[in-house]
Amino acid sequence: MSATGGAHGAGAAAAPVFEVRRVRIDDPLAEPLVRELTEEYVRRYGPGAHEEMTRYPVESWTEPHGVLLLLLEDGEPVAGGAYKRYDERTAEVKRMWTHSAHRRxxxxxxxxxxxxxxxxxxxxxxxxxxxxxxxxEARGLYLVNGYTPLFDVAADPLTIGPLPFEKRLA
Known part of the structure; x- marks a missing residue:
């Protein structure tokens, strides 16, 4: 077994090597996240959704109150997400993204x-x-990962608007 947990030998595929990296939203490595997430929002919500990606200043995603994390596979960004300060005790997750070629x-x-x-x-x-x-897909992600919906899950999501969730951290 290699250090990454993959087997080596004839016919064995090497296990992907993942790295979690903190970057600024204006870092070139974050460009696929910003571009593809913007395209996704516009596709689902229309041209006005483009504004969501520029709504917050760059500093929102920087330490100590925020962070943008990228998951790199063999050096290439395949997923990412960020949080920013919501209030003194609460971080607000934003910008969750998985590259379309790497979903599921x-x-x-x-x-x-x-x-x-x-x-x-x-x-x-x-x-x-x-x-x-x-x-x-996002709604399902948060439900399966222990987030509490702050809305009526039986209601039609299109009648609610943004779907809020929360989770207490240990």
């Missing part, structure tokens, strides 16, 4: 866990987030 591999769950660890390490004890009503 559990990468978003890994990014979310890394964001939770990073937020707890700087003293946040709660995560808050919203996702859009046209993002059922």
């Amino acid at each position: 591999r559990g990468l978003a769950t890994r990014v979310l866990a890394e964001l939770e660890r990073a937020a707890a390490a700087v003293g946040y004890d709660r995560i808050y987030l919203t996702t859009g009503p046209r993002q059922p």
Whole structure:
């Protein structure tokens, strides 16, 4: 077994090498996240959704109150997410993204866990987030990862608007 847990030998594929890296939103490594997430929002919500990606200043995603994490596979960004300060005890998760070619591999769950660890390490004890009503994959991600919905889950999401969730950090 290699240090990354993959077997070596004839016919064995090498296990992917992942790295979690903290970057600024204007770092060139974050460009695929920003571009593809913007395209996704516009596709689902229309041209006005473009504004969501520029709504917050760069400093929102920088330490000590925020962070942007990328999950790199063999040096290439495949998933990412960020949090910013919501209030003194609460981090707000934003910018969750998995590259379209790498979905359904559990990468978003890994990014979310890394964001939770990073937020707890700087003293946040709660995560808050919203996702859009046209993002059922995100809704499912947060439910399966222990987030409490702050809305009626039986209601049609399109009648609610943004879907808020929270999670207490250990």
